[in-house]
Amino acid sequence: MGDHHHGPAKGITRWLTTTNHKDIGTMYLWFSFAMFLLGGAFAMVIRAELFQPGLQLIEPAFFNQMTTMHGLIMVFGAIMPAFVGLANWMIPLMIGAPDMALPRMNNWSFWILPFAFAILASSFFMEGGAPNFGWTFYAPLSTTYAPPSVTFFIFGVHILGLSSIMGAINIAATVMNMRAPGMTYMKMPLFVWTWFITAYLLIAVMPVLAGAVTMMLMDIHFGTSFFSAAGGGDPVLFQHIFWFFGHPEVYIIILPGFGVVSQVIPTFSRKRLFGYDSMVYATASIAFLSFIVWAHHMYTVGMPVAGELFFMYATMLIAVPTGVKVFNWISTMWRGAMTFETPMLFAIGFVVLFTMGGFTGLMLAIAPADFQYHDSYFVVAHFHYTMVAGAIFSMTCAVYYWLPKWCGRMYNETLGKTQFWVSFVGFNLTFFPQHFVGLAGMPRRIPDYALQFADFNLMSSVGAFIYGASQLLFLYNVVATIVAGEPVEKEQVWEGAEGLEWTVASPAPYHTFTTPPDVK
Amino acid sequence: MATESTGDYETYYVPEKSWLAFSATIGLVLGIYGAASVLNEKTFGDGITSSSVYMLSVGAAILAVTLYSWFSTVIQENRAGMNSAQLKHSYALGMQWFIFSEVMFFFAFFGALFYVRMLAGPWLAGGGEGGAMNALLWQGYEFSWPMASTPQESVGGAGAQLIANNGSFSSPHAFVDPWHLPLYNTLLLLSSSVTVHFAHVALKQGQRSRFNWWLGGTLLLGFAFVLLQIEEYYEAYTELGLTLESGIYGSTFFMLTGFHGFHVCLGAFMLGIQWLRSVRGGHFTADDHFGFEASSWYWHFVDVVWIGLFLFVYII
CATH class of the missing domain: 1.20.120.80 (Cytochrome c oxidase, subunit III, four-helix bundle)
Structure with a gap:
């Protein structure tokens, strides 16, 4: 220290030893994209097997491993780290901080991840194969009947949780303590707000997940009976604990996406965000409600009627703050001077498709109706509208929006728009028909199906391959931009953009805001 | 929107680079891989191998040394007056x-x-809507807390009931x-x-x-x-x-x-x-x-x- 270092260290040690929020953000983003491709490859295997009825390519046991690992890798390896990477890059820039509050711990949160997923992936080569009990790992499938690799899965989840908690603590401390003078809470960009609330959710529920897998570990190796009725425990207890984690988890996944879209839509509508305050309160309400709706995942498992009613009404209540958000986004666009660059296309695609996912969620919330939809492809269609068209679309949107700021070069707009339309068509072709097969009774997590579902499944598979190909286009576009994109000279990359991140040079220097700006 | 701050400002200390995080990761990962191997060998294998124990110990040692060094670094920085x-x-x-x-x-x-205590136990004993479950699966089980008998014991042991056959759960005598x-x-x-x-x-x-x-x-x-x-x-x-x-x-x-x-x-x-x-x-x-x-x-x-x-x- 003392003398100012303006550049990073050289070679691989730069990445192993870095404390710089931009370096760490970059590592998170690339890691999550690698995991996205791996989880996507598993999805391709699943869709290839389901291309036609009957067993063609893989054994049912391996199919189960594919669905399990696809879910685990996408949730914990792709979406969550992608948004943490985005938080690392953008939050200090948006609030005028020199770095994250706890820079060394920041690096630890990242480096745990590649190793945790290496352990998880290594379970494919273990006796009995990889985890095959679904990404929700319900007991007793994940205890009494689990392959031995479950132990590695449990410890993997433990250290993933450690990474998430440390990452979230860092983000919460940064938001609370590192804002530039004058930046009050209600002046923070909405992306920062949504991440602050997400960080709170993460710190609240990741330890509960750790508790759940610890109980599994004890049941498997030390003779306890948390999830065994023979000893007085209850397998349903697992589902309660899991979903107490799992439901806030889905908001952990989507809230930062809400934040991204709330930055992008005002920029390309050239208007201020409509209803900023109500956006903040809506986000907080969603976070609060997420703690009291978990059992809507468990209507058919056996619950007193009073419980079903409580969870049904509480769940339907979530539509209110979510509706506030959707109306605010639309009102922001209303009479705006709109242009449709790639980030805006993904943001609008997000609003349309996520709203559909929200509506199917409302259908699933209705307990008596859910008895028919439960465990069918309708559920698969619903949550892919929120996870893919919600989280992944908003993430892609964020990459296109801030890429010029990150690398100082502009992406190819034609290619970007092409990628959007290919993704949009591929995505809907994949998942829209799944609503129909689900309502008609096709169960999820099976490698074979009845003949009457053949046509829709064929469409789904074709759509999935198109969607998969569109991600290679995305990769190509990003790499081509970094290597040879048109340099952008201005700080203000987008005409209508507001915020501190657009006051620093493009590409953003290695160290920014070492002296905080004054925010008026 | 923003101008350079003119007021008094203490620089926020951001360490330039640090091996602590990576070293802690190596220790943590070796440790848990060793621990998982030990447990699997205990439960599913033919006994615990020394290589797994070795891995667990080396990992734990690396983690301990790293955390020691991490905390001493932080303490020294503070004592050197670097912390605003x-x-x-x-x-x-x-x-x-x-x-x-x-x-x-x-x-x-x-x-x-x-x-x-409030829900699952009484249901197993036939309370609420659990009457059929008690009659069909756990006949004779009565719930009390502290638990005087396990459902498995009530039906006559692990062999007597198919779904009770995943362990041996015996209640304490006091x-x-x-x-x-x-x-x-x-x-x-x-x-x-x-x-x-x-x-x-x-x-x-x-x-x-x-x-x-x-x-x-x-x-x-x-x-x-x-x-x-x-x-x-x-x-x-x-x-x-x-x-x-x-x-x-x-x-x-x-x-x-x-x-x-x-x-x-x-x-x-x-x-x-x-x-x-x-x-x-x-x-x-x-x-x-x-x-x-x-x-x-x-x-x-x-x-x-x-x-x-x-x-x-x-x-x-």
Whole structure:
């Protein structure tokens, strides 16, 4: 220290030893994209097997491993780290901080991840194969009947949780303590707000997940009976604990996406965000409600009627703050001077498709109706509208929006728009028909199906391959931009953009805001 | 929108680079890979191999050395005056959020306890809408807490009922008397929270030797607590027949008290480090002693958890 270092260290040690929020953000983003491709490859295997009825390519046991690992890798390896990477890059820039509050711990949160997923992936080569009990790992499938690799899965989840908690603590401390003078809470960009609330959710529920897998570990190796009725425990207890984690988890996944879209839509509508305050309160309400709706995942498992009613009404209540958000986004666009660059296309695609996912969620919330939809492809269609068209679309949107700021070069707009339309068509072709097969009774997590579902499944598979190909286009576009994109000279990359991140040079220097700006 | 700040501003110290995080990762990953191998060899294999134990030990050692070096680095930075008030506040926030995450970890186990006692247990015995389940699967099972018999025992053992065949769960013949060891432990831990507060007051008044004595006393109370807890476990296993395998009662009893005991050890370890820092190194001043303050927050937290345990695990 003392003398100012303006550049990073050289070679691989730069990445192993870095404390710089931009370096760490970059590592998170690339890691999550690698995991996205791996989880996507598993999805391709699943869709290839389901291309036609009957067993063609893989054994049912391996199919189960594919669905399990696809879910685990996408949730914990792709979406969550992608948004943490985005938080690392953008939050200090948006609030005028020199770095994250706890820079060394920041690096630890990242480096745990590649190793945790290496352990998880290594379970494919273990006796009995990889985890095959679904990404929700319900007991007793994940205890009494689990392959031995479950132990590695449990410890993997433990250290993933450690990474998430440390990452979230860092983000919460940064938001609370590192804002530039004058930046009050209600002046923070909405992306920062949504991440602050997400960080709170993460710190609240990741330890509960750790508790759940610890109980599994004890049941498997030390003779306890948390999830065994023979000893007085209850397998349903697992589902309660899991979903107490799992439901806030889905908001952990989507809230930062809400934040991204709330930055992008005002920029390309050239208007201020409509209803900023109500956006903040809506986000907080969603976070609060997420703690009291978990059992809507468990209507058919056996619950007193009073419980079903409580969870049904509480769940339907979530539509209110979510509706506030959707109306605010639309009102922001209303009479705006709109242009449709790639980030805006993904943001609008997000609003349309996520709203559909929200509506199917409302259908699933209705307990008596859910008895028919439960465990069918309708559920698969619903949550892919929120996870893919919600989280992944908003993430892609964020990459296109801030890429010029990150690398100082502009992406190819034609290619970007092409990628959007290919993704949009591929995505809907994949998942829209799944609503129909689900309502008609096709169960999820099976490698074979009845003949009457053949046509829709064929469409789904074709759509999935198109969607998969569109991600290679995305990769190509990003790499081509970094290597040879048109340099952008201005700080203000987008005409209508507001915020501190657009006051620093493009590409953003290695160290920014070492002296905080004054925010008026 | 923004201009360069003109006011007084202390630079926020951002370390240039550090091997600590990567080294801690290597230790952590080796350790858990070794631990998972050990457990799998114990449960599914032909016995624990020395290579797994070796891996676990090496990983744990690397992690321990790294964390030692990490914390000493942070302490040295602070003593060298590199930490601005703002940075110190970041550490305080980090600790507060960490304690919140610990609260939620215990919440999961308390939740399991309440769910079993209030809902799942009575249902197994035919209460609520569980009548058919009791008649068809667990005939004759009656629920009580502490649990006098397991459903498996009620139907005549693991062989008698297909879905009971995943372990052997035998109920204890007696239960821990809350008004004996647990009561002593409650008194020990509650008074240790008071003594650590006195230590804090002494430190804020700049009275070093009083601080050292009160903190030393807190540590002794903590050690006494752990010793009594070991005694209680020993009696449970040898005299009461209460073990991890005593059905859900034993499971919740040992997991809740065990994790709490582990946290007491961790808290005592943290306070012990602060005691050594003060006694041997003369660290801490009246207005700069966050290492001690954070440890004392943690100590109060394990105390509060104990009150929950004493009420809901032992008494009620």
